[in-house]
Amino acid sequence: SFSELPTVKPDAAFTLLAAYKIDTNPNKVDLCPGFYRDENGRPWIMSSVIQLIPRIQAKERVHADPNVNHEHLPLAGHTELLRQSKELVFGKEDRDLKRVASIQTVSGTGANHLAALFLSTKLNPKTVWFPNLGWINHTEIWKLAGSHVQQRFYPYFNAENQNIDFDTMVEVLQEAQKGDVIVLHACAHNPTGVDLSKEQWDNLATICKNTGLFPVFDLAYQGLASGDVRQDASAISDFFDRGGLEFAVAQSYSKIFGLYGERIGMLHIAALDVTATAKITPVLTQLSRAEITSCPSYGARIVSQILGDLKLYDQWLKDLATMNNRMKTMREGLYHGLLVRKVQGSWKHILTDTGMFSMTGLSTTQVTAMKEKHHIYLLPSGRISVTGLTTRNIDHVVAALEDILGT
Numbered sequence: 013s014f015s016e017l018p019t020v021k022p023d024a025a026f027t028l029l030a031a032y033k034i035d036t037n038p039n040k041v042d043l044c045p046g047f048y049r050d051e052n053g054r055p056w057i058m059s060s061v062i063q064l065i066p067r068i069q070a071k072e073r074v075h076a077d078p079n080v081n082h083e084h085l086p087l088a089g090h091t092e093l094l095r096q097s098k099e100l101v102f103g104k105e106d107r108d109l110k111r112v113a114s115i116q117t118v119s120g121t122g123a124n125h126l127a128a129l130f131l132s133t134k135l136n137p138k139t140v141w142f143p144n145l146g147w148i149n150h151t152e153i154w155k156l157a158g159s160h161v162q163q164r165f166y167p168y169f170n171a172e173n174q175n176i177d178f179d180t181m182v183e184v185l186q187e188a189q190k191g192d193v194i195v196l197h198a199c200a201h202n203p204t205g206v207d208l209s210k211e212q213w214d215n216l217a218t219i220c221k222n223t224g225l226f227p228v229f230d231l232a233y234q235g236l237a238s239g240d241v242r243q244d245a246s247a248i249s250d251f252f253d254r255g256g257l258e259f260a261v262a263q264s265y266s267k268i269f270g271l272y273g274e275r276i277g278m279l280h281i282a283a284l285d286v287t288a289t290a291k292i293t294p295v296l297t298q299l300s301r302a303e304i305t306s307c308p309s310y311g312a313r314i315v316s317q318i319l320g321d322l323k324l325y326d327q328w329l330k331d332l333a334t335m336n337n338r339m340k341t342m343r344e345g346l347y348h349g350l351l352v353r354k355v356q357g358s359w360k361h362i363l364t365d366t367g368m369f370s371m372t373g374l375s376t377t378q379v380t381a382m383k384e385k386h387h388i389y390l391l392p393s394g395r396i397s398v399t400g401l402t403t404r405n406i407d408h409v410v411a412a413l414e415d416i417l418g419t
């Protein structure tokens with residue numbers, strides 16, 4: 013009977029979110045979210061999206077546009093968005109984007125899932141390699157969609173120096189075999205906020221090519237690392253431009269358009285030539301058809317119209333800048349607060365980390381104390397999301413860290 017099912021551990025982040033919601037303390041602070049929060053700690057709808065939605069609704073009301081309806085999207089997804097996404101991810105300057113097979117997915121999670129399903133059955137890797145540390149859902153996704161593939165971790169984050177252990181990473185990856193898969197965060201690494209340098213990416217590309225390792229880039233924060241959408245995908249375009257390297261990109265539009273609930277993403281497979289893409293696309297479509305038939309259309313329509321309209325595109329870049337500037341201000345505020353109070357630890361990385369996240373170095377006991385004593389919620393790993401900080405709560409957070417870590 014189902015009563016004999018093993019007990020499943022609840023998801024750490026979503027459990028904390030639920031606990032935060034029912035916490036009645038007025039000084040509570042949520043430093044968990046992988047979602048952007050505004051200066052009032054609330055979800056933020058981008059101006060570009062707000063400007064667009066009434067247009068879509070108006071067209072829907074008066075049937076002014078035959079393309080605005082609630083029919084299925086094609087099996088491969090929103091046709092225009094597929095083209096726009098390739099250009100956004102790979103860059104359009106002189107690149108042969110016909111070498112890329114793309115399909116719309118149920119956001120970044122769905123893109124990772126479809127990548128795991130496709131690669132585990134069609135590439136037959138012995139091992140899939142994840143960064144240590146990394147996004148906790150990658151291992152879960154591969155357990156589900158590539159259960160026969162062995163999972164291993166490659167060294168990535170050096171907690172002591174708050175940087176990347178690149179030499180050890182390279183050393184361990186020597187154990188990888190031809191056809192193994194390596195999962196990489198293209199930018200704004202979750203949870204550490206520490207990305208590979210251009211030189212390290214170049215070295216890694218050579219390793220992948222020489223070993224026959226198949227890279228899967230997870231691209232969930234394009235535009236939220238350096239602030240420049242092209243720069244944040246430069247590892248991907250560099251891998252592409254080298255030629256002779258096949259790889260996948262699991263792209264998410266959740267964070268970069270603030271459209272988390274609409275579930276918009278893409279899986280791209282960069283192949284060696286057009287003959288290969290012609291083979292790959294029908295396989296991806298077949299796998300996706302069996303699982304979801306077609307993707308949600310509303311969010312795809314929003315993103316496609318913003319990317320395709322010069323004025324809205326410009327507004328979107330400004331929206332990204334608004335988010336980046338607020339996160340930068342919060343990083344600076346946190347760093348200076350910790351410095352002024354001489355809180356134990358080295359905090360320089362708070363300024364240089366990219367994206368939403370940074371590691372605090374807090375132990376699980378200290379994380380629990382932050383919650384129990386100060387009503388400040390962070391993940392058990394000690395990760396904070398700087399989007400949870402506001403000008404009103406930052407002093408409370410610094411004072412709490414002083415209390416827990418000492419001076």
Ligand code: PMP
Pocket residue numbers: 046118119120121122147197202230231232264265266267272277
């Ligand atoms: N990859 C990484 C590294 C992430 O942090 C996230 C979101 N937390 C995702 C993928 C997927 O998010 P979504 O499914 O909402 O696009």
